[in-house]
Amino acid sequence: MIEISTDKSKLQVEVIHQFLTETYWAKGRTLDDVKISIENGLCFGVYIENKQIGFARIVTDYVIFAYVMDVFILPEYRKKGYSKQLMGAINLEPRLxxxxxxxxxxxxxxxxxxxxxxxxxxxxxxLMERLL
Structure with a gap:
């Protein structure tokens, strides 16, 4: 059974950073960048027996807009419905x-x-974007 928590003190930042730097969307993101993004987002950690196996981050104003980012489940834990449980928890989060x-x-x-x-x-x- 998994646990999904928004308690940032439980996040295993090194696990998050290691995974993100191997993705197409966050390649090259530094550990400091990951820490800053966590500080400034609503984060969801996914755990099995206190081991972090997944993550998602929401950038939001809590009233109008929510942007879902950095969603992942570690490869060895995929195909078990955990990403669906994570997205369900995000959709049900009272603050959102x-x-x-x-x-x-x-x-x-x-x-x-x-x-x-x-x-x-x-x-x-x-929709417009500005890429730097």
Whole structure:
């Protein structure tokens, strides 16, 4: 059985950093970058017997907007429904219930997120980005 917690003191930052630096979306992110992003986000840790096996981070104003980021389950724990449990916990988090706009980016997990109501942009011409 897994535990999903928003208690930042339980996060195993080295595990998070090690995994993220091997991903397509966070390659090159430093340990300090990971620490700062954790400090400034609503974080969800996924644990089995106090060992961190997953993570997600939400950037939000708690009223209008929530951006889902850095979602992962360690490879050896995949295909057991843990990512679905994590996304379910995020969707049910009381502090996020007022948020009307939820967004995320993914290159490979569309099927997971579609199960939780995410779709392609209805009006992509309204969305802009600034990449540095």
């Amino acid at each position: 219930q007022k948020c009307k706009v939820w967004m995320l980016k993914t290159s490979d997990a569309h099927n997971l997120y579609k199960q939780f109501g995410y779709t392609e942009l209805k009006k992509p011409e309204k």
